[in-house]
Amino acid sequence: xxxxxxxxxxxxxxxxxxxxxxxxxxxxxxxxxxxxxxxxxxxxxxxxxxxxxxxxxxxxxxxxxxxxxxxxxxxxxxxxxxxxxxxxxxxxxxxxxxxxxxxxxxxxxxxxxxxxxxxxxxxxxxxxxxxxxxxxxxxxxxxxxxxxxxxxxxxxxxxxxxxxxxxxxxxxxxxxxxxxxxxxxxxxxxxxxxxxxxxxxxxxxxxxxxxxxxxxxxxxxxxxxxxxxxxxxxxxxxxxxxxxxxxxxxxxxxxxxxxxxxxxxxxxxxxxxxxxxxxxxxxxxxxxxxxxxxxxxxxxxxxxxxxxxxxxxxxxxxxxxxxxxxxxxxxxxxxxxxxxxxxxxxxxxxxxxxxxxxxxxxxxxxxxxxxxxxxx
Numbered sequence: 001x002x003x004x005x006x007x008x009x010x011x012x013x014x015x016x017x018x019x020x021x022x023x024x025x026x027x028x029x030x031x032x033x034x035x036x037x038x039x040x041x042x043x044x045x046x047x048x049x050x051x052x053x054x055x056x057x058x059x060x061x062x063x064x065x066x067x068x069x070x071x072x073x074x075x076x077x078x079x080x081x082x083x084x085x086x087x088x089x090x091x092x093x094x095x096x097x098x099x100x101x102x103x104x105x106x107x108x109x110x111x112x113x114x115x116x117x118x119x120x121x122x123x124x125x126x127x128x129x130x131x132x133x134x135x136x137x138x139x140x141x142x143x144x145x146x147x148x149x150x151x152x153x154x155x156x157x158x159x160x161x162x163x164x165x166x167x168x169x170x171x172x173x174x175x176x177x178x179x180x181x182x183x184x185x186x187x188x189x190x191x192x193x194x195x196x197x198x199x200x201x202x203x204x205x206x207x208x209x210x211x212x213x214x215x216x217x218x219x220x221x222x223x224x225x226x227x228x229x230x231x232x233x234x235x236x237x238x239x240x241x242x243x244x245x246x247x248x249x250x251x252x253x254x255x256x257x258x259x260x261x262x263x264x265x266x267x268x269x270x271x272x273x274x275x276x277x278x279x280x281x282x283x284x285x286x287x288x289x290x291x292x293x294x295x296x297x298x299x300x301x302x303x304x305x306x307x308x309x310x311x312x313x314x315x316x317x318x319x320x321x322x323x324x325x326x327x328x329x330x331x332x333x334x335x336x337x338x339x340x341x342x343x344x345x346x347x348x349x350x351x352x353x354x355x356x357x358x359x360x361x362x363x364x365x366x367x368x369x370x371x372x373x374x375x376x
Contacts, residue, residue, distance in 0.1 A: 257288065266298075
């Protein structure tokens, strides 16, 4: 703006600053110029109010404005990364400065982070204590396990994971290190209705009655259908869980929410587990589960059919919890380009992480496979 309006703009800016009654900072902000630049214009106007600006003066001021803009851009980029450190201890801010010295000089970073250069130098030259060394070792393990858990482990599961690795560390210390190093689980949400109860198929009673415990495998199964949004459109996911271990024993995906989706998931579970007759099979009242074909398959294998009450998600809470978990830990973490990409990620999550590795509070912080192995 200064380069476009030149001397007239500067003269008007000086007049407003001196006569409007506003603070100079407010005037500079309103006019979109730097505070120091406005002060320089005022001082120059007082020294020589009648002398017009020369081309050389304008070039110098343009160069100064460009330099100020460059500095502001650099500071803004640093502030984007540093926001989470302002509320923490000085040691956290010192660590941020040490990590970003290649971006800006340490003196400028100290100014941005509101700490003194002397304090930073004292922190930098101070010998590392035994506690700090141990924290660094624990932090390295936290970062590795956070990566292996697909960014899904908060403090409780991280504590159990590190204890199993042989680290004698408490949940408060892990919570502090995760908080100080901005290791957090991120979650978001996209909602879509998947249960179609408006049909004329027969409805089964609720045999499960919210008792999600099972003393042995293949005594109680539960199933449901959910979804993930991709840039190709919706991808629907049907799963069957064994409630003994919360293990996913059957699953299938499709671009349509039809009964063949639920049937394919059930067929996978039957082929994998070959359940005995009398196993309870619990779902909601969706048309996919009440259809003649699905019910015929259940009768052929001797299942006891159980269904939730009308519109009551708590009657199938175990599967609802699984869907919340896979969405928070995987499906909501990125934008999926196509259905095939999301399908491959679901396959890797279920078979590479959820069943063999993910710890469940309901299972005493064991994974589904480890819990089944212990019960065998």
